[in-house]
Amino acid sequence: MTALTGGFADPAIQSAQGFRVLMQAMARPGTIHDLALAVPPAPLGRAAGTVALLLADPTTPLHLAQGHDAIRDWLAFHAGCPLVGPDRAALALGRWDDLLPLDRFAIGLPDYPDRSATLIVALDRLEAQGARLTGPGIRDQVSLSLPDIAPFRANRALFPMGLDFILTCGDRIACLPRSTVVEDA
Amino acid sequence: MSDYNFAYLDEQTKRMIRRAILKALAIPGYQVPFASREMPMPYGWGTGGVQLTAACLVPDDRLKVIDQGADDTTNAVSIRAFFQRTAGVAVTTATTQATVIQTRHRIPETPLTDGQILIYQVPIPEPLRFLEPRETETRRMHALEEYGLMHVKLYEDIARHGQIATSYAYPVKVEGRYVMDPSPIPKFDNPKLSDNPAIQLFGAGREQRIYALPPWTQVVSLDFDDHPFVASKADHACDLCGARDSYLDEVVTDDVGSRMFVCSDTDHCTTRRDAGHTGRLAEVAA
Numbered sequence: 001m002t003a004l005t006g007g008f009a010d011p012a013i014q015s016a017q018g019f020r021v022l023m024q025a026m027a028r029p030g031t032i033h034d035l036a037l038a039v040p041p042a043p044l045g046r047a048a049g050t051v052a053l054l055l056a057d058p059t060t061p062l063h064l065a066q067g068h069d070a071i072r073d074w075l076a077f078h079a080g081c082p083l084v085g086p087d088r089a090a091l092a093l094g095r096w097d098d099l100l101p102l103d104r105f106a107i108g109l110p111d112y113p114d115r116s117a118t119l120i121v122a123l124d125r126l127e128a129q130g131a132r133l134t135g136p137g138i139r140d141q142v143s144l145s146l147p148d149i150a151p152f153r154a155n156r157a158l159f160p161m162g163l164d165f166i167l168t169c170g171d172r173i174a175c176l177p178r179s180t181v182v183e184d185a
Numbered sequence: 186m187s188d189y190n191f192a193y194l195d196e197q198t199k200r201m202i203r204r205a206i207l208k209a210l211a212i213p214g215y216q217v218p219f220a221s222r223e224m225p226m227p228y229g230w231g232t233g234g235v236q237l238t239a240a241c242l243v244p245d246d247r248l249k250v251i252d253q254g255a256d257d258t259t260n261a262v263s264i265r266a267f268f269q270r271t272a273g274v275a276v277t278t279a280t281t282q283a284t285v286i287q288t289r290h291r292i293p294e295t296p297l298t299d300g301q302i303l304i305y306q307v308p309i310p311e312p313l314r315f316l317e318p319r320e321t322e323t324r325r326m327h328a329l330e331e332y333g334l335m336h337v338k339l340y341e342d343i344a345r346h347g348q349i350a351t352s353y354a355y356p357v358k359v360e361g362r363y364v365m366d367p368s369p370i371p372k373f374d375n376p377k378l379s380d381n382p383a384i385q386l387f388g389a390g391r392e393q394r395i396y397a398l399p400p401w402t403q404v405v406s407l408d409f410d411d412h413p414f415v416a417s418k419a420d421h422a423c424d425l426c427g428a429r430d431s432y433l434d435e436v437v438t439d440d441v442g443s444r445m446f447v448c449s450d451t452d453h454c455t456t457r458r459d460a461g462h463t464g465r466l467a468e469v470a471a
Contacts, residue, residue: 011196012190012191012192012196013191013243013244015196015199015200016191016192016199016241016242016243016244017243019199019203019240019241020241020243022203022207023203023206023207023210023241023384024300024384026207026210026211026399027210027384027397027399027400028399028400029399054200054203055200055203055204055207057197057200059197059201060204110325110328110329111321111324111325111327111328112218112324113212113215114205114208114209114212114215114217114218116208118204118207118208135360136213136360136398136399136401136402136403137210137399137400137401137402138401139382139400139401159212159362160212160215160362160363164207164208164211177210177211177212178211178212179211179212179213179360179399
């Protein structure tokens with residue numbers, strides 16, 4: 001395993017297929033999808049690595065909270081994204097505990113709420129049980145295991161500003177955009 | 186396949202559009218700016234929708250393209266051929282068979298299903314634009330939820346015409362927050378925007394904006410308690426298939442005032458006629 005391997009074998013097709021999964025996940029918050037097209041170096045999970053390659057490029061400053069040389073080199077070769085501090089990041093990648101506190105990230109402006117960070121979070125567990133999610137994209141409600149409740153509730157209170165989360169665990173992802181209302185089960 | 190990259194656009198452009206789509210889905214009804222590209226067709230021919238379609242397509246998609254409900258008009262035919270050539274995807278005219286539907290100014294009559302993606306071509310994405318020409322001001326009005334001006338416009342309709350005369354591009358409010366232009370669909374289609382199981386994406390190429398409605402999003406047409414929203418259509422049945430519940434086009438058939446009404450959705454009309462339904466002029470047309 002080197003920094004040069006583990007990217008998309010067929011970039012145009014695989015990024016199209018990967019994005020469709022990611023878009024379905026973002027459009028239907030809390031639903032769990034399989035997404036494992038890239039093979040990033042450990043300890044980065046395959047889903048997190050795939051999402052990074054789908055979204056990151058030289059125009060998107062990325063904050064790497066999980067600071068491993070191997071991951072840095074892999075992102076530099078396959079995505080070419082500048083690595084920056086949390087305050088300037090369009091994307092952030094790392095384990096939940098390493099990404100805290102969340103108020104370091106850009107939440108957008110009242111006139112431009114889209115200028116906010118997207119956090120790609122590595123979790124040890126991602127299952128369809130736990131916190132109750134409602135909001136746009138959710139027909140009635142869905143359940144999702146979240147690492148915490150309060151930060152997501154505080155994030156929802158900022159709407160239409162706020163952060164968007166792409167939660168990953170191994171080969172699986174689920175999304176939690178700012179529009180989703182999070183409650184204790 | 187051709188010498189083009191899959192679905193025409195280069196990968197970096199598609200990534201930029203995809204990031205905008207994700208933000209648009211996260212903030213339903215909000216217009217996300219994006220770096221719209223020149224496409225090999227003029228502005229006004231659906232360059233926004235084409236760029237969204239290019240960013241969303243996968244090789245095993247079945248694409249349907251409609252223009253005012255019709256699969257066989259110039260705009261629809263040329264966009265369909267464009268993606269057949271540059272993406273090698275299968276195409277269809279059947280709403281039920283399509284995985285991705287690009288549309289100009291209609292929502293298909295056949296209810297959409299979970300997993301389908303409806304992509305709208307949008308000329309002017311800003312619902313407040315003809316009330317306030319400055320982009321800086323309309324941005325601030327959206328930020329402050331300052332939508333009184335829009336209600337004044339609808340009220341002036343009532344004052345002048347006795348009813349809300351706006352019949353297409355009828356403004357809606359998304360999840361109680363953003364007022365959104367649903368693109369110039371007839372207001373007959375507005376109720377289909379809400380609680381739709383499909384993902385709805387809106388692309389304005391010249392104006393460089395993308396916005397979206399995730400599935401099951403609440404979309405309410407603006408109105409007043411004493412002048413409630415009415416999804417109106419021509420008070421006729423389709424002269425070819427007899428449908429009374431579909432949106433109709435009025436077609437002048439000669440120079441002495443004869444006219445007929447036909448379904449605007451050609452797939453809906455064809456499917457009904459194949460099933461044996463007939464309208465007033467079905468035999469003449471055959």
